[in-house]
Amino acid sequence: xxxxxxxxxxxxxxxxxxxxxxxxxxxxxxxxxxxxxxxxxxxxxxxxxxxxxxxxxxxxxxxxxxxxxxxxxxxxxxxxxxxxxxxxxxxxxxxxxxxxxxxxxxxxxxxxxxxxxxxxxxxxxxxxxxxxxxxxxxxxxxxxxxxxxxxxxxxxxxxxxxxxxxxxxxxxxxxxxxxxxxxxxxxxxxxxxxxxxxxxxxxxxxxxxxxxxxxxxxxxxxxxxxxxxxxxxxxxxxxxxxxxxxxxxxxxxxxxxxxxxxxxxxxxxxxxxxxxxxxxxxxxxxxxxxxxxxxxxxxxxxxxxxxxxxxxxxxxxxxxxxxxxxxxxxxxxxxxxxxxxxxxxxxxxxxxxxxxxxxxxxxxxxxxxxxxxxxxxxxxxxxxxxxxxxxxxxxxxxxxxxxxxxxxxxxxxxxxxxxxxxxxxxxxxxxxxxxxxxxxxxxxxxxxxxxxxxxxxxxxxxxxxxxxxxxxxxxxxxxxxxxxxxxxxxxxxxxxxxxxxxxxxxxxxxxxxxxxxxxxxxxxxxxxxxxxxxxxxxxxxxxxxxxxxxxxxxxxxxxxxxxxxxxxxxxxxxxxxxxxxxxxxxxxxxxxxxxxxxxxx
Ligand SMILES: Nc1ncnc2c1ncn2[C@@H]1O[C@H](COP(=O)(O)OP(=O)(O)OP(=O)(O)O)[C@@H](O)[C@H]1O
Ligand SMILES: [Mg+2]
Numbered sequence: 001x002x003x004x005x006x007x008x009x010x011x012x013x014x015x016x017x018x019x020x021x022x023x024x025x026x027x028x029x030x031x032x033x034x035x036x037x038x039x040x041x042x043x044x045x046x047x048x049x050x051x052x053x054x055x056x057x058x059x060x061x062x063x064x065x066x067x068x069x070x071x072x073x074x075x076x077x078x079x080x081x082x083x084x085x086x087x088x089x090x091x092x093x094x095x096x097x098x099x100x101x102x103x104x105x106x107x108x109x110x111x112x113x114x115x116x117x118x119x120x121x122x123x124x125x126x127x128x129x130x131x132x133x134x135x136x137x138x139x140x141x142x143x144x145x146x147x148x149x150x151x152x153x154x155x156x157x158x159x160x161x162x163x164x165x166x167x168x169x170x171x172x173x174x175x176x177x178x179x180x181x182x183x184x185x186x187x188x189x190x191x192x193x194x195x196x197x198x199x200x201x202x203x204x205x206x207x208x209x210x211x212x213x214x215x216x217x218x219x220x221x222x223x224x225x226x227x228x229x230x231x232x233x234x235x236x237x238x239x240x241x242x243x244x245x246x247x248x249x250x251x252x253x254x255x256x257x258x259x260x261x262x263x264x265x266x267x268x269x270x271x272x273x274x275x276x277x278x279x280x281x282x283x284x285x286x287x288x289x290x291x292x293x294x295x296x297x298x299x300x301x302x303x304x305x306x307x308x309x310x311x312x313x314x315x316x317x318x319x320x321x322x323x324x325x326x327x328x329x330x331x332x333x334x335x336x337x338x339x340x341x342x343x344x345x346x347x348x349x350x351x352x353x354x355x356x357x358x359x360x361x362x363x364x365x366x367x368x369x370x371x372x373x374x375x376x377x378x379x380x381x382x383x384x385x386x387x388x389x390x391x392x393x394x395x396x397x398x399x400x401x402x403x404x405x406x407x408x409x410x411x412x413x414x415x416x417x418x419x420x421x422x423x424x425x426x427x428x429x430x431x432x433x434x435x436x437x438x439x440x441x442x443x444x445x446x447x448x449x450x451x452x453x454x455x456x457x458x459x460x461x462x463x464x465x466x467x468x469x470x471x472x473x474x475x476x477x478x479x480x481x482x483x484x485x486x487x488x489x490x491x492x493x494x495x496x497x498x499x500x501x502x503x504x505x506x507x508x509x510x511x512x513x514x515x516x517x518x519x520x521x522x523x524x525x526x527x528x529x530x531x532x533x534x535x536x537x538x539x540x541x542x543x544x545x546x547x548x549x550x551x552x553x554x555x556x557x558x559x560x561x562x563x564x565x566x567x568x569x570x571x572x573x574x575x576x577x578x579x580x581x582x583x584x585x586x587x588x589x590x591x592x593x594x595x596x597x598x599x600x601x
């Protein structure tokens with residue numbers, strides 16, 4: 001049952017021109033109980049060619065100059081339509097791609113709605129995976145979830161265009177439909193910069209672990225609620241990669257230095273008193289070295305402070321550096337390399353030093369300080385090269401202590417982990433995501449089989465926070481390092497079953513290497529030229545017609561394209577139920593500013 005609407009009058013390359021019969025310009029037509037869409041732009045037509053139907057999308061419409069007079073004397077114009085073939089139906093169903101082209105005089109027909117749906121709805125499974133309806137056709141289509149979640153996904157759009165809703169909808173539907181099947185095979189981790197997913201979203205509470213990390217909260221003496229700090233295992237913390245990343249160590253001098261610190265710890269790990277002994281030894285070395293170093297004095301003062309030994313702090317105040325003699329002195333006493341003066345004046349107080357009850361962070365600070373004293377005396381390092389690292393350790397410790405714990409406990413293994421960085425300062429926001437990404441990537445990579453028997457899905461909303469190429473606040477080398485780490489995950493991750501979903505307002509700010517590695521895209525309204533240019537250049541599956549719609553899309557509409565989809569389509573994503581929506585709603589000024597709201601009850 002089909003409606004004939006016209007016939008082919010020109011074929012030029014892949015551009016088809018059709019002459020359209022008089023009355024097929026209605027918006028919607030009903031025929032034989034079926035609903036059809038009239039011929040207009042972005043609608044689909046079927047052109048009969050033998051036993052195949054070639055499907056074309058309408059890209060333009062115009063009137064021919066020539067007047068025609070019909071038999072009953074009515075004057076009309078010829079209506080022409082330009083169309084582009086996108087695929088064909090044969091006895092097995094829809095096939096995407098231009099394989100057959102129509103010829104002149106082939107007849108064109110309207111397509112029933114359900115056949116249009118079958119072009120896009122290619123999930124081919126019993127359980128449909130629906131997150132929305134096609135914008136123009138208003139048909140709910142099922143997404144090919146198998147191919148979609150087996151890929152890196154990008155969700156882009158200006159602020160307020162509905163990215164977070166789309167992201168949340170995508171995963172809410174996934175969890176609703178496949179929950180029992182994925183619960184013990186896959187893990188999902190959301191890096192949530194704005195605390196949008198810490199409530200009821202996505203999955204029921206028992207399958208969700210939420211970490212609300214805060215550097216701004218008061219810390220001292222307060223019992224931390226579960227989820228206030230992220231647990232790192234000791235071996236993961238005392239790892240070159242972790243420490244380099246947390247303290248942004250430079251590769252050529254600071255990393256080897258950190259490596260020596262870690263090595264030193266590992267060697268004496270079993271012996272609980274070793275750190276205290278190590279500290280005492282460094283005091284002796286500093287005072288009685290053949291060539292003492294002035295810088296060691298400040299470092300020793302830091303040590304005294306870290307172990308909170310007041311007697312030692314006071315004693316060191318009396319010590320000074322005599323630059324002429326290149327020796328330490330106290331009162332009129334010079335400290336000579338033989339150690340005699342040290343034994344008499346300093347050693348008894350140093351003996352009271354105790355470093356056994358430090359937490360991992362203080363231990364780290366102590367170890368780097370002691371290592372620096374030792375390396376300085378031995379002439380291994382230049383003070384100026386390492387000191388910035390020590391300062392960085394010192395200054396970030398109080399922040400890190402608020403968001404991390406180091407111990408034996410591993411993070412609980414829930415289906416979904418949400419790590420909210422909403423209440424973290426900017427510095428922490430830059431460093432922690434990298435740590436978490438590495439944490440999940442490495443631990444997964446080390447245990448996964450080939451081919452992967454489990455997967456990890458890393459979801460980053462507001463990804464420009466960490467994947468942006470333009471950032472003036474951090475050093476060039478650190479930025480490169482940061483991006484490299486994510487690029488590695490995105491380039492190599494697929495082989496290990498690690499998939500990344502990123503959402504961002506400014507795709508143009510995100511490293512092009514990363515955007516070009518994404519497979520599937522949900523593109524909401526974007527107006528900035530730079531963003532559109534990037535979209536044009538990196539998304540090969542986007543056609544010009546869909547591309548031209550992007551600046552004008554409404555809230556929640558997006559162009560969906562990529563390797564999982566044969567053809568780009570425009571989708572109006574369903575809005576989630578109120579309690580499932582990400583906490584990112586527009587302000588309702590009418591309500592906020594209404595007088596009733598403030599009036600005393
Ligand atoms: N599919 C939709 N249908 C209707 N309204 C929507 C839809 N998606 C989002 N909205 C509304 O648009 C507003 C913003 O949505 P959302 O937070 O998802 O945008 P966003 O692109 O993530 O913005 P931002 O970049 O600021 O995070 C919300 O108030 C939401 O209720
Ligand atoms: Mg958002």
